[in-house]
Amino acid sequence: MNKMFFIKNYFLSAALFSLVINLLILSPMIYAFQLFGRVISSKSIEALWLLTFLLLIALFVMGALETVKAYILVAANNAIDAMISPDLLKKMVEGATSPEQNPYHYALADLQAVRTFLTGHGMIQVMEVFWLPVYFLIIFLMHPMMLMALIVGAILMWLVTVITGYLTGPLLSEANAASSNTARFVNSAMQNAEVVNSMGMLPSLIQRWSSLNDRVMVLQTRASNRAGAISGVSKFLSTLIGVSGMTVSAYISLDTKTMMNPGLMMAGFIMFGRAIAPIMYVTNSWKSIVDTCSSYIRLEKFFKQIREDSPVLMELPPPTGQISLEQVTFGIRASNKVILKDISFSLAAGETLGIIGPSASGKSSMARLLVGVWKPLQGVVRMDGADISNWPSERIGRYIGYLPQNIELFAGTIADNIARLDEPDSEQVIAAANLAGLHEIILQMPNGYDTQIGEGGDFLSGGQRQRIGFARALYGNPKLLVLDEPNASLDTAGETALINALIKVRMAGVTTILITHNPNYLSQVDKLLILQNGTLAAFGPKDWVLAQAQQAKTPQAQVNA
Ligand SMILES: Nc1ncnc2c1ncn2[C@@H]1O[C@H](COP(=O)(O)OP(=O)(O)OP(=O)(O)O)[C@@H](O)[C@H]1O
Ligand SMILES: [Mg+2]
Known part of the structure; x- marks a missing residue:
């Protein structure tokens, strides 16, 4: 369904209403013309009543049309919102992970502006402008x-x-x-x-x-x-x-x-007033009309983009968790900054990889590329052979567990957060919490799984937030688990729980990528990758990489850090 088409249709019906109402609006003018031109000179009281009666009917129809129009406006407003807002929000949120400027940032504000204009006073006044030539002609004919x-x-x-x-x-x-x-x-x-x-x-x-x-x-x-x-x-x-x-x-x-008889003079005056009103409106609101037009043009471009971006993709079978990066380079176009350079490696399904490297070497950036929230500038990240950035996140997302470095929780209950804002499936929520070693801790909270955690998880401790983020990553048995410094705020008990969970997911055959500075977790990984200044310094079986690092000295300090 072409959504802009709907808006255009709406324009059309607004124009139709405007036509009928405008015709009816002429009735006081005709009334004045007849009254002052004929009735007064002929002194006929019957003619006065008849004319007044006809005018009443016309005004009544006009009033009724206004009411119907108001209902249509509200209905159209709601329909436009329901049809368009979810798409816009989706695109805005998708765009929000881009490190470049988000072109869709103001899409909802644009929609709001266009909607207010279309369904408010503005549209009606602008529609009147199209009838100006008719008014001009009538006025010209008068004099x-x-x-x-x-x-x-x-x-x-x-x-x-x-x-x-x-x-x-x-x-x-x-x-x-x-x-x-x-x-x-x-x-x-x-x-x-x-x-x-x-x-x-x-x-x-x-x-x-x-x-x-x-x-x-x-x-x-x-x-x-x-x-x-x-x-x-x-x-x-x-x-x-x-x-x-x-x-x-x-x-x-x-x-x-x-x-010129007095009737024509009165009619001319009324006509003059009718014609001047939209002219004044348009001159006074010129800026807002232009702004609305540019909002409309942006929206149209935006929907065109959505259509181009959403080819009908074939449904792929659930992934097994095999991952490969092919000559992936990533950077920020706006600042010409390269963050990751020409990285290639692959993992078989079920393998566990540790990523280490100094601060700002690009580890978190790599995590974002692996889960598809960043799109490489060059090269591809593939999951089971398919380009992950083209795989719609609503389909691939449930096979991915991601714990970002900044945990990002939502206002809501613990269960809502673990269930990824979905309707919580209690069995799965509890399974994830158990795996994260969190079940007992949650039960001790005032309302258990239904405890509200506040804006961004404000009511929780740093360690609790981290562990709920971890349980959320484990929810629904993902095939790929990407954990960015999962131990950053954990105590010893939390660390033990994390290591136990890692052992379990490894046994369950989940491909796990662990970004860490803590050598304790390296015991749980099959392979190791060292990042240095955005380049891949070493990749391979853990013991081999560690031996290499030992020889090269430089990365050794990092490994032992
Ligand atoms: N959104 C962004 N916009 C611009 N530059 C960014 C952005 N995110 C990261 N960078 C840059 O990319 C580089 C790598 O950052 P990244 O967060 O990947 O490092 P890291 O290895 O995870 O570091 P740490 O160990 O401190 O978490 C840094 O120089 C950083 O400034
Ligand atoms: Mg980081």
Whole structure:
């Protein structure tokens, strides 16, 4: 289903509504024309009642249509949201692991902007603009001079808007940028409040905030002063243009040659007002209309991208856990930084690999490539022969267990977290917790598996977080387990539990990749890989690699660290 097609269809139905309502809106004009032109001169009370009755019917139909339109708007709004938001969120989250800038970061905000416009006042006003030629024609037929007045008025309004934009636009965008800078600063101050409060950083923090905030205030004041000065001009002008319809029609009727009757004069005035409203709206909201258009264009590109990115893939059989890297290079394009260079190795299903190397040598980056959250710049990472970055994560993800260095838990219960936010299957949750040596510890918590762990697991200790992250990685019997420094916050009991779990998964034939600085875990690995400055310094059976390292001396210090 083409989702943009739905939005386009919606445009069409909005246009249709606009047509009917616009036709009905002409009824007061016709009423005035008849009333002042004929009824008053003929002094017929019956004609007055009849005309009023007809007008009432027209206004009633218009009101009913407005109500129906409001319902359709709400329904369309909800439908657009339900159809589109999940896709956008999916793409946003997928993009969020990219170390490059995430092009989809603002997709939901874009959708929000387009939706507000489509289903709100904006769309209706813009639709009116399309009927302007009709109004112009009618006004022209009444008298060319009225059309002239209207066009001159519109041009003047337009000029004021352009001048306002020119004088305040750059100042306002500078002020907005400064303001979001300040907001980000406050955000990180709140997040790092522990550090701030414990080390007396508050005065310096407030000073920094003040200087950021001062800048915002200065810019905003300057922009507001300018806008204020212009707003007087614009108010004067818009009222003047409104009244000028009356002036011009009175002027015309004074001219004996044209003989404009009072009915035509009233009708002309009403028409003039109808035509000027959308013109004023569009000139005043020009910037937001342009912004909405660019949001719409971004969304359209985005959906095109989604269609291109999601070829219909054949369902592959569940993987066995065989892994291979073929000349994999990874780096950050934006900064031209190479993080991993030309790495090749492979593991048979069920093998256990230890990865060691100094800090910043690229171990965590390698873990991200192995689980497919980063895509190599060159080369491929394959699982059972298939490129892992093309394997949709919702299909491959359940065969992968990943414990990142920053554990990343969710607000929710322990069971929710272990079950990867899925509906928790208690048998599997308990099996994973048991394997991680965590079952007894969880039972001692206030609500057992249903204990809420707070935002990001805030209510837990560092070791508890690490172990719940480990249980989550083990949930659902994965075929590939990637553990990035799984022991970082563990006590002796936790370490023993981890080693026991490693023995069990090894026996169960799970391909396990263990990134660690702790030589204790190396007893559990078949193979060893040493990373140095983003390159593969050694790879092979553990004892062989260790012997090599012994000879080469340099990596030895790291191995023993
Ligand atoms: N998201 C990122 N954006 C830019 N550079 C990054 C990013 N993540 C990692 N790097 C860079 O990649 C290099 C390798 O980092 P990585 O986290 O893989 O090291 P590591 O071996 O896991 O280190 P540690 O032992 O300290 O965890 C570092 O120089 C780091 O600055
Ligand atoms: Mg790391």
